[in-house]
Amino acid sequence: MTVGVLCAVHGSAESIIVQAVERTGGRLSVTRRCADLTELLAAAEAGLGRLAVVSGDLDLLDREAVELLHRAGVRVVGVGDVTRPWLGERLSALGADLVVMEPQDEDAGGSVVREALAILDAVGTPAVQEPNDVPVGRAAAGLVVAVWGPTGAPGRTTVAVNVAAELAAAGRRTLLVDADTYGGCVAQVVGMLDEAPGLAAAARAAGQGGLDLVALARLTPQISPDLRVLSGISRADRWPELPSSSLDAVWTVARSLCEWTVIDCGFNLEQDELLSYDTRAPRRNGATLSALEAADVVLVVGSGDPVGIQRLVRGLGELTDLGLGGTRMVLVNRVRASAAGSRPGEAVQQALARYAGVTDAHLVPDDRPSLDAALLEARTLREVAPGSPARRAIAGIAARIDALLSQSLDVARVRAEVV
Numbered sequence: 001m002t003v004g005v006l007c008a009v010h011g012s013a014e015s016i017i018v019q020a021v022e023r024t025g026g027r028l029s030v031t032r033r034c035a036d037l038t039e040l041l042a043a044a045e046a047g048l049g050r051l052a053v054v055s056g057d058l059d060l061l062d063r064e065a066v067e068l069l070h071r072a073g074v075r076v077v078g079v080g081d082v083t084r085p086w087l088g089e090r091l092s093a094l095g096a097d098l099v100v101m102e103p104q105d106e107d108a109g110g111s112v113v114r115e116a117l118a119i120l121d122a123v124g125t126p127a128v129q130e131p132n133d134v135p136v137g138r139a140a141a142g143l144v145v146a147v148w149g150p151t152g153a154p155g156r157t158t159v160a161v162n163v164a165a166e167l168a169a170a171g172r173r174t175l176l177v178d179a180d181t182y183g184g185c186v187a188q189v190v191g192m193l194d195e196a197p198g199l200a201a202a203a204r205a206a207g208q209g210g211l212d213l214v215a216l217a218r219l220t221p222q223i224s225p226d227l228r229v230l231s232g233i234s235r236a237d238r239w240p241e242l243p244s245s246s247l248d249a250v251w252t253v254a255r256s257l258c259e260w261t262v263i264d265c266g267f268n269l270e271q272d273e274l275l276s277y278d279t280r281a282p283r284r285n286g287a288t289l290s291a292l293e294a295a296d297v298v299l300v301v302g303s304g305d306p307v308g309i310q311r312l313v314r315g316l317g318e319l320t321d322l323g324l325g326g327t328r329m330v331l332v333n334r335v336r337a338s339a340a341g342s343r344p345g346e347a348v349q350q351a352l353a354r355y356a357g358v359t360d361a362h363l364v365p366d367d368r369p370s371l372d373a374a375l376l377e378a379r380t381l382r383e384v385a386p387g388s389p390a391r392r393a394i395a396g397i398a399a400r401i402d403a404l405l406s407q408s409l410d411v412a413r414v415r416a417e418v419v
Ligand SMILES: Nc1ncnc2c1ncn2[C@@H]1O[C@H](COP(=O)(O)OP(=O)(O)OP(=O)(O)O)[C@@H](O)[C@H]1O
Pocket: 149, 152, 153, 154, 155, 156, 157, 158, 159, 180, 183, 267, 333, 334, 335, 364, 365, 366, 367, 368, 371, 372, 375, 390
């Protein structure tokens, strides 16, 4: 069967590639010569080709565009340029399946096409690739914990901030990220005074293929010895600046920068593209979904009152339906007798066991004085109320989470020894 090729290449290389394609004896055929990215994406979505050959400096080409091509089932061959070696690196970082140098003659054109055919022949290779811009020099060994919970302010931010602070205090290099596209406030909660460029800037750099360890380190101020922060968007209407395709790459680099990345997520799991027919429209909940997909462990936070528990039960169901949160820990926050009866801990555990099959929920007591003190001083519980009930409970949960890292390091060590 002839495979359609979409060609969006500048200059003399275009005709060299087109001619080489036409010499493949019908295996490949150029179905569209595209003047710009818009035309290329439209042709891909119309199903006109399974292979796109694209100049590295094509206007507006970014990670999202490459992901859209992948989602349309199109492999991407990026054409670099010997005089601009960084173009090739950029193409790899954007997620191109193959990067070739601009062919100058018929022979070179032929070898570009042979390499392209080889990637098409790689049976079983998924079109959607993992982000491949892991910086060299350090393995991407860190783990990601996404802190999620249903609507109703159950305490996601409180838990994310304080779990991150505990992990850092235990000597783990930790990155705290605000990925809540509805009401992110991590920077304010931890007392970061300057307006940091934050996650939007990291996403922009990743989208352009320019996010590496150094760039991410620059964007993440250190607020205590082992704790870095990637602040969120300052206004909720800036959510389109956080496309999931770019965030996927941010998490990959974060794993290399830190042992733990703790992400404060928005509450909403709706997949907006199901609501609109425009699959290219940015998704407001893309940031949350991207974090949950990347997470090694999802910390699900619910509120310890009847409404909060009901929302938590529903939220756990939603996560399961979406295939998210394979490894999850359930945390019920603000557990108190005034909202859950005389033995609130038991009541909460029983309700969760009965309605969600959860028998190992972690409980954090309602502790208004300590939380208010932390908010007032814009510091963490371990700083302002180290002996408080809420801090002790959260520190215990952080230790459980950290044990996962030790386990994963053990597994990695055993694997390395076996190899
Ligand atoms: N264990 C606790 N005891 C008392 N108050 C708490 C506790 N945990 C959180 N709070 C308070 O509850 C409020 C909401 O917490 P938080 O901002 O962490 O929730 P959230 O789930 O991130 O909400 P949002 O939907 O606004 O992002 C805050 O005022 C916080 O101080």
